[in-house]
Amino acid sequence: MQSKLVVDNFSLWFSQQQVLDRIALQIPANRVTALIGPSGCGKSSLLRAMNRMNELMLECRSEGDVQLDGQSIYRVDTDLARLRCRVGMVFQKPNPFPKSVYDNVAFGLRLQGERSHRRLDEQVESALKQVGLWSEVKQRLHQTALSLSTGQQQRLVIARAIALQPEVLLLDEPASALDPISTLKIEELIYELKASYTVVIVTHNMQQAARISDFTAFLNQGRLVEWGETHTIFTQPTSQHTEDYITGRFG
Amino acid sequence: MRQWWQQGSPWVWLSASALLLCLGLFMALLLLITSKGLQHLWPAPLVQFQLTEQTEPELGRLMRRQDATDGMDRALWLVDRGDSLQARDSSPAGRYLLITATELLPERPAEAVLVQMYDGRTLYAWRQPQRTADAFWLQTGTGEQVALPWEQVRAHWLPNQLSWWQKLQLYLQEWRHFLTASPNQNPGTGGIFPAIFGTLVMVLLMAVLVTPFGILAAIYLHEYAGKNWLTQWIRTSVYNLAGIPSVVMGVFGLAFFVYVLGGSLDRLFYPDQLPAPTFGTPGLFWAALTLALLTLPVVIVATEEGLAKLPQAQRLGSFALGATQAETIWKVVVPQAAPAMLTGLILAVARAAGEVAPLMLVGVVKSAPQLPIDGQFPYIHLERKFMHLGYHLYDAGFQNPDTEVAISLVFTIGLVLLTLILLLNLSAFLLRQQLRRKYRLID
Numbered sequence: 001m002q003s004k005l006v007v008d009n010f011s012l013w014f015s016q017q018q019v020l021d022r023i024a025l026q027i028p029a030n031r032v033t034a035l036i037g038p039s040g041c042g043k044s045s046l047l048r049a050m051n052r053m054n055e056l057m058l059e060c061r062s063e064g065d066v067q068l069d070g071q072s073i074y075r076v077d078t079d080l081a082r083l084r085c086r087v088g089m090v091f092q093k094p095n096p097f098p099k100s101v102y103d104n105v106a107f108g109l110r111l112q113g114e115r116s117h118r119r120l121d122e123q124v125e126s127a128l129k130q131v132g133l134w135s136e137v138k139q140r141l142h143q144t145a146l147s148l149s150t151g152q153q154q155r156l157v158i159a160r161a162i163a164l165q166p167e168v169l170l171l172d173e174p175a176s177a178l179d180p181i182s183t184l185k186i187e188e189l190i191y192e193l194k195a196s197y198t199v200v201i202v203t204h205n206m207q208q209a210a211r212i213s214d215f216t217a218f219l220n221q222g223r224l225v226e227w228g229e230t231h232t233i234f235t236q237p238t239s240q241h242t243e244d245y246i247t248g249r250f251g
Numbered sequence: 252m253r254q255w256w257q258q259g260s261p262w263v264w265l266s267a268s269a270l271l272l273c274l275g276l277f278m279a280l281l282l283l284i285t286s287k288g289l290q291h292l293w294p295a296p297l298v299q300f301q302l303t304e305q306t307e308p309e310l311g312r313l314m315r316r317q318d319a320t321d322g323m324d325r326a327l328w329l330v331d332r333g334d335s336l337q338a339r340d341s342s343p344a345g346r347y348l349l350i351t352a353t354e355l356l357p358e359r360p361a362e363a364v365l366v367q368m369y370d371g372r373t374l375y376a377w378r379q380p381q382r383t384a385d386a387f388w389l390q391t392g393t394g395e396q397v398a399l400p401w402e403q404v405r406a407h408w409l410p411n412q413l414s415w416w417q418k419l420q421l422y423l424q425e426w427r428h429f430l431t432a433s434p435n436q437n438p439g440t441g442g443i444f445p446a447i448f449g450t451l452v453m454v455l456l457m458a459v460l461v462t463p464f465g466i467l468a469a470i471y472l473h474e475y476a477g478k479n480w481l482t483q484w485i486r487t488s489v490y491n492l493a494g495i496p497s498v499v500m501g502v503f504g505l506a507f508f509v510y511v512l513g514g515s516l517d518r519l520f521y522p523d524q525l526p527a528p529t530f531g532t533p534g535l536f537w538a539a540l541t542l543a544l545l546t547l548p549v550v551i552v553a554t555e556e557g558l559a560k561l562p563q564a565q566r567l568g569s570f571a572l573g574a575t576q577a578e579t580i581w582k583v584v585v586p587q588a589a590p591a592m593l594t595g596l597i598l599a600v601a602r603a604a605g606e607v608a609p610l611m612l613v614g615v616v617k618s619a620p621q622l623p624i625d626g627q628f629p630y631i632h633l634e635r636k637f638m639h640l641g642y643h644l645y646d647a648g649f650q651n652p653d654t655e656v657a658i659s660l661v662f663t664i665g666l667v668l669l670t671l672i673l674l675l676n677l678s679a680f681l682l683r684q685q686l687r688r689k690y691r692l693i694d
Contacts, residue, residue: 056570085573095564097583098689107582108572160572 004029004168004198005050010064012045012054019045021222022064027168027215032190032199034213034230036206038245041219043202047170050200051087052080068168085112088161089170093177094153096145096160101128101137104145104156108164127163131155131189151182158189162197169193171201175208187212206246210234218242288666291659292425294418297363297375297410299356300330308356309392310363310375314655317349326352331655333365334372334437336391336399347655359411364389366399366407371435374399378409430667434618434643439656443664445619449535449637450671452623454604456539456633457546461599464543465550466585466592472551473558474580486555493548501609504541509533509613529634535623536633538614542606546599553598557591558584593683597676604672607641615639617646640668 005027012020019042027033027050035043048054050066052073065072073083085108096104105124106114114120124141128134133155137148145156154174161169171190175183190212193199203209209216210230217227218241225239237243255261301308311330318326327349334346366374366389379388379396386398387407406428408421432442472489476482513531521529530536561584569579607615616636623635648661 051571053567053571056567081573081575084571089571091564091567091571093564095562095568097565097568098587107569108574111572111574111578111582157568164573 001031002029003027004069005200006067006070007046007049008065008067010046010049010066011062012042012049013061014045014054014057015059019222020049020062023219023224025217025224025227027198027200029198030194030196031214032194032201032212033215033217034209035200035202035217035219036204036209036245037219037225039204042222043219044172046219047172047200047202048089050168050170051084051089052078053084053089081111085164086166087168087170088164088166090154090158090161090172090174092173094150094157096148096153096156098144098146100142101145101148101156102141105160105163107160112164123163127159128156130162130193131159132185133159149182151178151185154178154182154186155189158186162193166197168198168200171199173202173204176204183208206234206248218245220245284662284665284669287659287662289663291663292422292429294365294408294410294413294421294425296359297365298330299358299360299363300350300354301356302350302354307392307394310360310377311348312375314347328352328355329655332392333375336372336374336397346653361409361412363409363411364407365410367405367440368399368403369405369435370403371437371440373437373440429663437653439653439660443640443643443667445622446638446640446643446664447667447671448622448624449615449619450604450640450668453535453539453542453610453637453639454600454675456535457542457603458596458600460539461543461546461550462592462596465547465595465599466554468547469551469554469558470580470585473555474576474584489548489551491548493552495545497545497606498608498612500541500545501612504537504544504609504613505533508537508540513537532634533612533614533636534634535614535637538610538637541609541613542603545606545609546603549598549602550592550595553595554588554592557588557594560591561587590683590686593679593686597679597683600675600679601672604668604675605641607639607645610639610642615642617642617650640664640671644668 003026007023007025007027010020010023011018023046025046035046037043045054048057049062050068050073054060054062062074065074067073068083068086072078073087097107099107102124105127106120109120109123114123125134125138128137133152136152137156140147145153148156154177158169158171158174174190175186178186187208190199190201194214201209201213213230215227216230216233218225218233218237218239220241225241226233226237233242234246237246243249295312297310298313299308300311309332311332314329314331316326317329328351330348330350332346332348360377362378364376364378366376366387368374374389374391376389376391379390381388383398384401386400387404388396388398390396406424408417413421429442430447431444433445434441434443468489472482472486476485509531513528513534516530517525517528565583565587566579569583570576574582614636616638619636619638621632621635623632623637624630625632644661644664647664648657651657651660
């Protein structure tokens, strides 16, 4: 099985505080990998380390390396914009721009210099179809995206990310702000997405991790406790910590 | 009572009454300016008075009732006799007269006519029945008959014969004249168009200068600069710049913009005209630049507040789609912060349009024969001196020998200035509402 992303002895500090401690992890291609762990364990920071979003937030310092297809993304000459096109990201709360549905999806494409209306139309339609939003919004493509429901908005920002045809999709608790039905739709969507993308998802919800992921990594206090196939982690965890966490005894 | 006290009701009442007091004062200000300002041009009736049995009755306009002073039990009236036809420069001393109530004749003559002349004089006279094509026949107070050439007459009306509707029409006509004509030697009858125009051009030029600078400075301060003590110190300094007295800014504008910058421009581009200065003298551009400097902190502070209010998630969302910082700022941040920038502009315009003190040093004059924008190449004359409503108000009101006219004129010019600022703000406000609807912020 081929690894898309390799996290290699990666450590991260926000000002003086260490949030990740020598993480070593491999993200298999075209699979869903779930990062689980109690609040503040560093799973979101690890996710953001994979497209270098951490450095936008606070004073941060890192050691170790993350490789995408064998290429280090922490080199000085890394083109961050290009990297983030290859490794897309969706946040916990939907954050559509106050533009039309169409302009939201076309935002990244236009940044890439796509000017042809025909190709934009095609790619917007295809992205919206992939997230199952096309039939719901095709009548109001040019209305503001803020008029959509929260669940639709979240699918819209996923569409916005996959319109760029990234290789990896990072999802930071994408369903935690949604109602059960919207959550279900997102989960189905993630399941479909893994055919074409490598998906890494941070989640607080054990059932969700068990349902949708192929691999699971359990983090605690900045350390990777264990990782492996989801089925193994959930049935025969090697660490007592993992077992306690997934059975709800702590966290 | 004790319970009322303990539940904190006194604070509600205290704060509510403070608000009420503020509102009351604002209402009083607006009411006073509006009512006094609107009175000035309303056509007043003409009265007759006779000083002695032997003299002819004269025409005049009642200005106000003077209260009886010590030793006099009769009430006195101050009347305006108008300008005289012979003396070209009638001094205000001869124009006003205090008369007793007994000298005032009860009858208001129907044939009394008020003539506004192009040179700014106002005549009160009796209309004569003979009419000719080229002259207007009048009988003046001294009893002689004169023919006034029509080309000298700007307007005339019979104040005692007017119906309410005619008065209203005259009133509007006089307002139009006031707003569109140039001032003449008599400030009470001239127009204020150059002052309105000068104020407007200066304020718009200032807005054009201050907006890009202020917005770019705020963007750097909030989006690019590192969050450390130096940024914080610069931010505090910018906030404090807003407190510099405007007259000090005027001194700086004169010393730096006019003499240093203007002087250098003259030496570089207009050496053949020296020692007569072109740009090295107070003028429109320097005034606008000085006011831009004065209002810069306002724009920076307002813009930065708008940038700070924008959720971080919007920026991250843009970065995550492969946008660079510059693309994020121009495509996501600036459009959404535009309403805040317009708020800054509104505040800046309101402040700039009302400033007078610095302008007296850097370009405003009592009377400017040429407008700063006209049909002559290069059409916009940034080096020209200009008139300004605020300064015109001061000049017409307090440098005016004719104090009787000055009082009502001050309110009228004040009303015009207030309306102008209100209109400028209203247009910016409407634009802001439009943008707000377009870029409704996410909660």
